[in-house]
Amino acid sequence: MIKDKRRSLDSAVWHSYQAAEVIKIDATDKKPVRALINPNKLKADYDDKILSVGYEYNFKVGTIFEWLGTGTYWLVYLQDLTELAYFRGDIRKCSYEIKFMDEEGKIHSTYAAIRGPVETKINFIQKHGISVDTPNHSLNLLMPKNKYTMEYFKRYDKFYLQGDETCWRVEATDWI
Numbered sequence: 001m002i003k004d005k006r007r008s009l010d011s012a013v014w015h016s017y018q019a020a021e022v023i024k025i026d027a028t029d030k031k032p033v034r035a036l037i038n039p040n041k042l043k044a045d046y047d048d049k050i051l052s053v054g055y056e057y058n059f060k061v062g063t064i065f066e067w068l069g070t071g072t073y074w075l076v077y078l079q080d081l082t083e084l085a086y087f088r089g090d091i092r093k094c095s096y097e098i099k100f101m102d103e104e105g106k107i108h109s110t111y112a113a114i115r116g117p118v119e120t121k122i123n124f125i126q127k128h129g130i131s132v133d134t135p136n137h138s139l140n141l142l143m144p145k146n147k148y149t150m151e152y153f154k155r156y157d158k159f160y161l162q163g164d165e166t167c168w169r170v171e172a173t174d175w176i
Contacts, residue, residue, distance in 0.1 A: 005085035009052055012036055021068040022051075024059070025111070032068060033057045040090065047093040047113070051076060052086055059087045062144040064094065064111050073111045077142050092142060097162045100152045110149060113142040114161070139168060145175055 013019050013034035021032040035053035051074070053059050063076045078090040094111035101107050117137035124133050143149055153159075157170045 002085045009086045022065045023068060025064045037067065049091050050088065051091045052088045054086050064144060075113045075142055098159060100159055102148060102151065108148045110143050115140040
């Protein structure tokens with residue numbers, strides 16, 4: 001069954017409407033790879049899809065790749081571990097590139113999938129006739145877990161998104 005499923009994938013990457021050419025950002029040879037990118041029918045969000053590609057191309061959770069047909073960047077954020085014939089994982093579109101400087105002054109960058117801000121009301125505190133708004137913008141970032149992002153993104157560190165004038169502060173990290 002596993003060999004039959006793999007044979008089906010190999011055929012689909014050449015004949016399916018969902019077939020795509022992708023390039024891993026950190027690949028050394030930058031050779032395009034054939035893959036399937038299907039809509040995720042469990043979510044109504046267009047920025048979440050499902051990637052299917054052969055194990056020999058070493059895709060894993062945290063891999064960022066460019067979808068050549070669209071010129072967009074995507075992050076693998078979850079692997080379907082029940083699929084044995086090929087790599088299958090949930091992917092999310094990376095809408096921003098984040099740049100940050102390490103302790104040695106070297107600038108690093110990474111693509112990130114970002115959600116937010118989604119708040120619909122402004123919370124406030126009122127005492128003695130004075131009203132103060134509490135900040136209510138929040139973002140959820142998904143980015144690769146590597147040496148540089150782990151060293152830089154710690155609680156209370158600040159960063160700017162490409163094309164955004166707002167300075168964001170890290171409130172909490174989850175490295176899972």
